[in-house]
Amino acid sequence: MKIAVLPGDGIGPEIVAQAAKVLEVLRSDGLKIELEYATIGGAGYDAAGDPFPPATEKLSKEADAVLLGAVGGYQYDTLPRPMRPEQGLLRIRKGLGLFANLRPAMVYPELVNASTLRADIVSGLDILIVRELTGDVYFGQPRGIRTLENGERQGFDTMHYSESEVRRVAHVGYQIAMKRGRKLCSVDKANVLDTSMFWREIVSEVAKEYPQVETSHMYVDNAAMQLVRAPKQFDVVLTGNLFGDILSDEASMLTGSIGMLPSASLDSNNKGLYEPCHGSAPDIAGKDIANPLATILSVAMMMQYTFNLPDVANRIEGAVHKVLQQGIRTGDIYESGMRRVGCAAMGDAVVAAL
Ligand code: IPM
Ligand code: MG
Numbered sequence: 001m002k003i004a005v006l007p008g009d010g011i012g013p014e015i016v017a018q019a020a021k022v023l024e025v026l027r028s029d030g031l032k033i034e035l036e037y038a039t040i041g042g043a044g045y046d047a048a049g050d051p052f053p054p055a056t057e058k059l060s061k062e063a064d065a066v067l068l069g070a071v072g073g074y075q076y077d078t079l080p081r082p083m084r085p086e087q088g089l090l091r092i093r094k095g096l097g098l099f100a101n102l103r104p105a106m107v108y109p110e111l112v113n114a115s116t117l118r119a120d121i122v123s124g125l126d127i128l129i130v131r132e133l134t135g136d137v138y139f140g141q142p143r144g145i146r147t148l149e150n151g152e153r154q155g156f157d158t159m160h161y162s163e164s165e166v167r168r169v170a171h172v173g174y175q176i177a178m179k180r181g182r183k184l185c186s187v188d189k190a191n192v193l194d195t196s197m198f199w200r201e202i203v204s205e206v207a208k209e210y211p212q213v214e215t216s217h218m219y220v221d222n223a224a225m226q227l228v229r230a231p232k233q234f235d236v237v238l239t240g241n242l243f244g245d246i247l248s249d250e251a252s253m254l255t256g257s258i259g260m261l262p263s264a265s266l267d268s269n270n271k272g273l274y275e276p277c278h279g280s281a282p283d284i285a286g287k288d289i290a291n292p293l294a295t296i297l298s299v300a301m302m303m304q305y306t307f308n309l310p311d312v313a314n315r316i317e318g319a320v321h322k323v324l325q326q327g328i329r330t331g332d333i334y335e336s337g338m339r340r341v342g343c344a345a346m347g348d349a350v351v352a353a354l
Helices: 012-028 042-048 054-062 085-095 109-114 163-179 194-207 220-229 241-254 293-305 310-325 343-353
Strands: 002-008 034-037 065-070 100-106 126-132 144-147 153-156 183-188 214-219 236-239 262-266 272-276
Touching: 002 012, 002 042, 002 054, 002 085, 012 065, 012 293, 012 310, 012 343, 042 054, 042 085, 054 085, 065 085, 065 293, 100 163, 100 241, 109 310, 126 163, 126 241, 163 183, 163 194, 163 236, 183 194, 183 220, 183 241, 194 214, 214 220, 220 236, 220 241, 236 241, 262 293, 272 293, 293 310, 293 343, 310 343
Parallel strands: 002 034, 002 065, 065 272, 126 236, 183 214, 183 236
Antiparallel strands: 100 126, 100 262, 144 153, 262 272
C-alpha cells in the first residue's frame, strides 16, 4: 500500500501528522503501508516554484493512494493564477483522472448540537454527495477575459459535459447508492442550461440499469433550499462539478463541523485522493488547535474505497466515534462539560482508541 502524503499548507501538516499516526498503528498491526511525502499548493510553490511540482506528480501517479492535507495561504493570494495553490489541487485531480468526488455529510449523535440547524432537522443525517470533479465549467475551454468588438471587456468560461463523463460518474453514484439507502437524487439546472438538460438525459438512461434505486431529479436552486429545509430526504446526491462544489459546502454545515468531514476522489480503478473537506485555515495554522478527525476519517475512506478493507475502515471510524463518546473535543466541536484538546492530543486519543 504505497501512499503519497501531501501535507500542503496551513493546518495541512498538523492534521496529516495525526492521520500518519493512525497509519503507523495499522502498519504495526501488519498492513504493508509505505508513506512517501511530497509538496503541493503553496508548499510546492515555495519548494519548487510550482503548486504541483513534477516530483509530486510522479510520486502521486506511482502511488496507490494519495493523502492530502489542504492548500492555500494568504501569502499566495497575489500570485498569478497558474502559481496559486488551488491550481495544485485542480491539476492533481485532472492529472490523475479523479472524476468522482465523494463527500459524505453525517451527523454524529454526540455532535448534534454543533449544527446551526435544529437537532430534529439534522439528527441521524447521512448524505453522500457524489460530485463530478474533472469536467464542467471548471475545466471547459475556451475561457478567459477578452475585449469585444465594441471595446468592452468580458469574462467568459465554458460549461460542457460529454456523455462518457456523465455516464461514468452516474455509475459511481448508483453503485454507491446500491450499498446505501438506494435513493439517488441527480441535481442539475435543466430548466435553463443545455449542459444540464443533457446531464439529466444521460443520468435517466443510466438509471434504467439500476431499477432497485429510486431516482429523482432536482434543480440546483431547489436542492439548495431542500438541504436546509429537510436534509434527511436525501441519500446519494449526484451532481456536476460546480453545483457539487457549492452544495457540498452547504451540506457540510448541516453537520455543524466541517472539521469532521472526509472526502475521496476516485479514478476509474478506485485509485484515490483522500482529503478533508475543509481548507487550510491559515488563521489557526501552527497553533495545534485544528481538528484532525476529517483527515483521519479520510484514511478510513481510503481503506474502504482504494484498499477494499471495510473492516479497517470501520475500525478507524469506530475509534473516532469512541473518542467523541469519551467527550474529547477540539475547539471547533467543543461544548461545555467536554474535555478540550489540541490537534496532536486528538490524534493521540484516536490512536489510543484504535
Ligand atoms: C473544493 C474547493 C476547490 C474547488 C477549490 C479550492 C479549487 O473549494 O475542493 O471544494 O472549488 O473544487
Ligand atoms: Mg469547495
